[in-house]
Amino acid sequence: MTERREVAAAALTQNGRLLIAQRTYPPELAGLWELPGGKVDEGETPETALSRELEEELGILCSVGSRLGSEVLLDHRYVLRAYRVVLLDGCPAAHEHSAIRWIELDELDAIDWVAHDREWLPDLAELLREE
Ligand code: C5P
16 A cells, blocks of 8 residues: 655644634635645655645744644545644735634634544644643
């Protein structure tokens, strides 16, 4: 079996809040909220891929840190992994999403999440509690 391609997602926190982004595609995910990120291209590390995606999608420069939570198998082709991320420069803007939001710990559960990202809610809660 060939190895699954990674989709890397950012748990970007600042001042006790987490950045989330609202998807525009595919139709079944449009309107749902996710940790921003994207596919790791050939020759990239998850860290370089996630930095690139965050620059493209949100116009920000970030430092990608350690893994957060468990990996989530999307289908036979993809595996989704989250990473702790710190904002280095810029102010996030929704270039490829329909909206972005900074949320606090007590808002986590009520968000209309992309189903796979819900797996990380306990880890995200712990991360926000540490902030
Ligand atoms: O963002 P992109 O379309 O490249 O992501 C590929 C797939 O990974 C999406 O279709 C979605 O199913 C999944 N994904 C996810 N949660 C994220 C980011 C991506 O479930 N935070």
